[in-house]
Amino acid sequence: MLLSSVVIILREVLEGSLLMSVLLALSWHRGMNLRWSWVALLFGFLGAFLYASEFEKVSMWFDYVGQEIVNASLHIVIVLFLTGFAVLDQIVEKGYTKTKIIFMTVAASLTIVREGSEILLYLSGFLNNNDVLPSAILGGIIGAGIGLSVGALLYYLLTYLIPTYARKVAYIMLALFAAGMLSHAVTMLTQADWLPSYHVLWDTSSWLKENSLLGQLLYAIMGYEATPTAIQLAAYITGILLLLVLPKLVNKLVGLYAKNK
Amino acid sequence: MNNKSWKIIFLMMLWLACISPVSAAPEFKIEIKNHLFYPAEFTVPIDTKIKLRIFNRDPTPEEFESYELNREKVILGNSQTVIFIGPLTPGEYPYFGEFNPKTAQGKIIAK
Numbered sequence: 001m002l003l004s005s006v007v008i009i010l011r012e013v014l015e016g017s018l019l020m021s022v023l024l025a026l027s028w029h030r031g032m033n034l035r036w037s038w039v040a041l042l043f044g045f046l047g048a049f050l051y052a053s054e055f056e057k058v059s060m061w062f063d064y065v066g067q068e069i070v071n072a073s074l075h076i077v078i079v080l081f082l083t084g085f086a087v088l089d090q091i092v093e094k095g096y097t098k099t100k101i102i103f104m105t106v107a108a109s110l111t112i113v114r115e116g117s118e119i120l121l122y123l124s125g126f127l128n129n130n131d132v133l134p135s136a137i138l139g140g141i142i143g144a145g146i147g148l149s150v151g152a153l154l155y156y157l158l159t160y161l162i163p164t165y166a167r168k169v170a171y172i173m174l175a176l177f178a179a180g181m182l183s184h185a186v187t188m189l190t191q192a193d194w195l196p197s198y199h200v201l202w203d204t205s206s207w208l209k210e211n212s213l214l215g216q217l218l219y220a221i222m223g224y225e226a227t228p229t230a231i232q233l234a235a236y237i238t239g240i241l242l243l244l245v246l247p248k249l250v251n252k253l254v255g256l257y258a259k260n261k
Numbered sequence: 262m263n264n265k266s267w268k269i270i271f272l273m274m275l276w277l278a279c280i281s282p283v284s285a286a287p288e289f290k291i292e293i294k295n296h297l298f299y300p301a302e303f304t305v306p307i308d309t310k311i312k313l314r315i316f317n318r319d320p321t322p323e324e325f326e327s328y329e330l331n332r333e334k335v336i337l338g339n340s341q342t343v344i345f346i347g348p349l350t351p352g353e354y355p356y357f358g359e360f361n362p363k364t365a366q367g368k369i370i371a372k
Binding site (some may be wrong): 010068 | 329334348
């Protein structure tokens with residue numbers, strides 16, 4: 001019970017913690033004020049609490065698939081705001097700070113809403129069970145502690161690197177995060193039968209099982225799937241393109257437009 | 262393509278997905294009672310989309326999860342939910358209740 005609690009909470013906290021660290025490191029390198037993180041945390045926790053409270057109602061929407069639709073939408077909106085940030089960050093190095101901060105804050109808040117609500121729902125199941133509640137909470141604290149520590153380590157690593165390397169690493173992590181988010185969103189929509197279902201493309205569970213500790217960690221960091229479908233792969237690639245390729249494309253277009261003016 | 266075109270394309274795809282008819286997938290019922298699945302094991306046809314209707318008769322939430330099926334969903338206490346799986350190739354697809362993994366286990370066999 002303790003161990004499964006640790007893994008479950010760790011997984012959720014790790015995703016949010018990694019995103020915050022990467023965005024904070026990018027802000028730091030740009031010389032931005034880091035206070036937006038408190039706003040993100042505040043709105044994130046409030047939102048998570050609100051969502052978990054209304055979860056029963058939401059679950060019944062759209063013929064009992066409301067949960068998938070809302071979660072998938074959250075994931076997609078998070079990726080859209082991260083893309084907006086990436087594009088803006090690429091075309092304007094030192095400017096539009098307020099807009100960049102708004103994009104980061106929204107993306108981070110919604111991620112915390114998503115992860116936080118899952119944690120709250122998980123823990124709510126143990127409220128009436130005084131036998132396992134202490135170990136569930138203890139496991140949760142340990143899991144959260146590990147997740148936050150990894151995030152802190154990542155932040156210090158990224159701020160220690162020189163700006164060019166830090167940006168490269170940070171954007172690769174953002175791209176993998178976005179890819180995982182979109183792939184997961186697509187899985188949820190398939191689960192809800194809002195997207196068509198396809199056969200599985202390959203099975204790498206003989207190399208790395210999804211339910212191993214490393215598998216779970218890779219799932220949190222980059223959305224690792226042992227048995228992906230074509231549509232999941234397409235979503236995954238889209239996430240990477242949106243964060244790594246689109247900003248450069250827009251930058252080129254803006255440059256060309258400015259030249260021809 | 263710029264950001265706006267991508268958004269438009271996504272919205273069109275979402276709209277198409279919404280209006281596409283929900284096909285009559287065969288429905289299978291699972292009940293959760295005392296942190297156990299009933300039936301724990303059952304057989305479904307291959308190459309078909311399947312609708313699972315899961316009733317959680319316990320007062321506490323459970324999370325239906327399966328790595329092999331690539332599905333996970335929280336079901337609150339005293340509630341029901343719907344999950345679509347498939348099309349499946351022949352084989353065994355274990356699933357479990359993530360909130361009570363020691364007891365809540367089951368298997369879907371695709372034949």
